[in-house]
Amino acid sequence: MKKKILIAPLNWGLGHATRCIPIIKALEENGFEPIIASDGAALHLLKKEFPKLINIELPAYNIQYAEKGKNFKWKLLFQMPKMLAAVKKEKRKINRIVENYEIDGIISDNRLGAFSSKVPSVFITHQLNVLSGKTSWLTTKLHFRYVKRFTACWVPDVAGVENLSGKLGHTKKYENKITYIGPLSRIEKKALPIKYDIMVLLSGPEPQRTMLENKLNKELKKTDKEILFVKGVIEPSQQVEKVNTITYYNFMNSEELATAFNESDVILCRSGYTTIMDLAKLEKKAFFIPTPGQYEQEYLAQKLKSEIIAPSCKQEKFKVSKLEKIPFYKGFKDVSVAQNWNELFSLF
Structure with missing residues (x-):
């Protein structure tokens, strides 16, 4: 048994x-x-x-x-x-x-x-x-x-x-x-060709998840970069929609997410700890928008910014132009x- x-x-x-x-x-x-x-x-x-x-x-x-x-x-x-x-x-x-x-x-x-x-x-x-x-x-x-x-x-x-x-x-x-x-990470690093300039990964409780989704939708329409936008909304069936240069998914399973991470140049997301573990495993570059008022995410974003690993900003201050700071940061190193x-x- x-x-x-x-x-x-x-x-x-x-x-x-x-x-x-x-x-x-x-x-x-x-x-x-x-x-x-x-x-x-x-x-x-x-x-x-x-x-x-x-x-x-x-x-x-x-x-x-x-x-x-x-x-x-x-x-x-x-x-x-x-x-x-x-x-x-x-x-x-x-x-x-x-x-x-x-x-x-x-x-x-x-x-x-x-x-x-x-x-x-x-x-x-x-x-x-x-x-x-x-x-x-x-x-x-x-x-x-x-x-x-x-x-x-x-x-x-x-x-x-x-x-x-x-x-x-x-x-x-x-x-x-x-x-x-x-x-702990469910994702493995793979040598895949880059398909997306930016991958947006959302999650977390409401209403902040939706508020950030709306904010990013407004800002990312100002760029012609190829963007993968994963909303982090678990529904009975997967929905995929392409609007100009942005491809939207309501959610992805682990295998799809692993491929998407590996095919993306930079990741735009919350500074949640599980996402940070995934980024370290993949040795990626990222930009963080911590959940407003959540001390844990604000601390982690500030820590990684001070270590010159990844830039970040407050949700209300995000502009698509801030993503231009990413190349000046060294990105994550695998510590697994x-x-x-x-x-x-x-x-x-």
């Missing part, structure tokens, strides 16, 4: 789900039976990637972003009671899943209630320090109150100085719980390491 491992990524943008793809594949290759548990777009994406695997719907956190960056933190705080209620419901459902499906282990990517005292439970995060401005000390402390309930914590980064997450994923506290497993899945999975 294969051991059953529950994989539960957070549905907050698509990054948590996509970085679980290499883990699911590694579990299958190492003789485990992965079972997928999530909600919304994250669950739909993984169902498309792994149609033969059992999938289970978990309670939705239903977190929405503010339309204005200055209100981001306060809107999240206002939604906190709803989120904590969802975490409690999630915990109860996880207990039932563990019993009904005879689960042998859990891997949670940022789902705070996806753990069980009955089986080894792993929490995946790149945020050991949760940035929230002047309240960062408090959000970090509250976050780790949940993390310490798990058997282990895996950070998808390297421990050394040349890392991707900076102060987000590196702290001297809780060292006995943390294992750096190296960056060979993952020892046997050793990591020995926990189960």
